[in-house]
Amino acid sequence: MSILADSLSRVKPSPTMAMTGKAAELKAAGRDIIGLSAGEPDFDTPENIRKAGQEAIETGKTRYTAVDGIPELKQAICEKLKRDNGLSYTPQQISVGTGGKQTLYNALMATINPGDEVVIPAPYWVSYPDMVLLAGGTPVIAEATLENDFKLTPEQLEAAITPKTKWFIFNSPSNPTGAGYNHDELKALTDVLLRHPHVWVMSDDMYEHLAYGDFKFCTPAEVEPALYDRTLTCNGVSKAYAMTGWRLGYAAGPVELIGGMRKIQSQSTSNPCSISQYAAIEALNGPQDYLAKHNEMFVRRRDLVVSMLNEIDGVVCPTPEGAFYVYPSIAGLIGKTTPNGTVIENDEAFATALLEEKDVAIVFGAAFGLSPNFRVSYATSDEALKEACTRIQDFCAALT
Numbered sequence: 001m002s003i004l005a006d007s008l009s010r011v012k013p014s015p016t017m018a019m020t021g022k023a024a025e026l027k028a029a030g031r032d033i034i035g036l037s038a039g040e041p042d043f044d045t046p047e048n049i050r051k052a053g054q055e056a057i058e059t060g061k062t063r064y065t066a067v068d069g070i071p072e073l074k075q076a077i078c079e080k081l082k083r084d085n086g087l088s089y090t091p092q093q094i095s096v097g098t099g100g101k102q103t104l105y106n107a108l109m110a111t112i113n114p115g116d117e118v119v120i121p122a123p124y125w126v127s128y129p130d131m132v133l134l135a136g137g138t139p140v141i142a143e144a145t146l147e148n149d150f151k152l153t154p155e156q157l158e159a160a161i162t163p164k165t166k167w168f169i170f171n172s173p174s175n176p177t178g179a180g181y182n183h184d185e186l187k188a189l190t191d192v193l194l195r196h197p198h199v200w201v202m203s204d205d206m207y208e209h210l211a212y213g214d215f216k217f218c219t220p221a222e223v224e225p226a227l228y229d230r231t232l233t234c235n236g237v238s239k240a241y242a243m244t245g246w247r248l249g250y251a252a253g254p255v256e257l258i259g260g261m262r263k264i265q266s267q268s269t270s271n272p273c274s275i276s277q278y279a280a281i282e283a284l285n286g287p288q289d290y291l292a293k294h295n296e297m298f299v300r301r302r303d304l305v306v307s308m309l310n311e312i313d314g315v316v317c318p319t320p321e322g323a324f325y326v327y328p329s330i331a332g333l334i335g336k337t338t339p340n341g342t343v344i345e346n347d348e349a350f351a352t353a354l355l356e357e358k359d360v361a362i363v364f365g366a367a368f369g370l371s372p373n374f375r376v377s378y379a380t381s382d383e384a385l386k387e388a389c390t391r392i393q394d395f396c397a398a399l400t
């Protein structure tokens with residue numbers, strides 16, 4: 001009999017981390033791999049934030065803290081939510097955890113009873129369904145389409161809701177598509193939620209600051225204040241401030257829910273890293289000017305990748321509003337064969353063959369719940385992106 005718990009058989013390891021690991025392995029073995037699979041910015045944490053972390057170490061801020069965050073950080077988060085999102089929260093309504101991932105996990109663990117359903121639009125961030133499964137709930141996947149720019153329609157949301165629905169998970173701009181809902185698109189979804197008072201909203205705003213061109217970020221509790229009492233607004237410093245390794249995320253919501261999340265965290269990891277908490281205060285309170293500079297760079301890279309991928313026969317790549325991902329369809333390539341004799345039966349076969357034959361690591365769409373597609377993370381240098389897209393073009397041109 002296995003030592004492992006039955007609950008573990010319900011979940012799979014993160015496919016994005018698996019792909020990144022495979023690419024790293026091949027690179028270590030001497031292959032000229034270009035990795036487009038990791039979901040993190042390629043630049044360093046800004047200097048003022050690094051300094052705040054160093055100062056925390058030097059001034060002895062290295063002990064246990066309050067379980068779900070120090071008061072100064074909670075205050076900075078309240079001010080951020082007011083400033084950027086027009087949302088009023090008190091520090092008792094804030095939960096700080098070890099990355100955005102932990103706060104989402106805590107919220108699901110604190111609220112899901114067996115049989116509870118969670119509506120998740122696909123394509124989705126890989127961890128949502130598995131976290132719901134681990135918590136004992138049932139993910140209900142509502143598939144957005146390429147034709148609707150990977151955004152869920154109000155009709156689709158309405159159809160997915162049942163009396164058992166506990167949460168609707170909303171993520172804009174999205175990982176893996178980069179799709180961002182504008183005010184009217186989001187209002188159409190919140191109007192549906194108003195008709196279903198038993199459904200709570202978990203808004204994952206992790207890519208808030210990575211919003212391009214005319215697109216203006218908005219979040220459900222801001223667009224529909226009547227949802228405030230049943231919304232958990234989740235965010236973090238990982239992506240905007242290039243702090244993925246510091247592991248610091250936060251959420252804002254009703255006191256009862258925040259208390260439940262604290263209870264879970266108090267019996268698992270306790271406080272997030274004290275040093276990271278002080279660095280996060282600087283991230284939120286300090287200068288924000290580099291966000292616009294980074295976005296300029298990301299827009300240039302997005303446009304480069306979208307145009308090079310759209311040059312390929314059989315590939316369709318929409319231009320997303322935010323984040324640092326594109327999610328092209330490869331419907332026109334399914335059934336073709338590579339020079340090595342591999343049949344592209346699905347997007348997983350495409351990703352595997354591309355890595356083996358052209359040394360480019362991407363993540364296949366099935367991992368995100370919508371096929372046949374693949375995800376490119378363009379958070380890497382222009383040169384690497386050009387070379388990778390040229391290799392993808394050559395790979396596709398050689399298919400017969």
Ligand SMILES: Cc1ncc(COP(=O)(O)O)c(C=O)c1O
Binds near residue numbers: 099102244
């Ligand atoms: C949509 C989304 N939410 C949450 C997270 C988790 O971020 P963190 O690194 O802060 O745990 C990620 C990271 O990839 C993400 O893409």
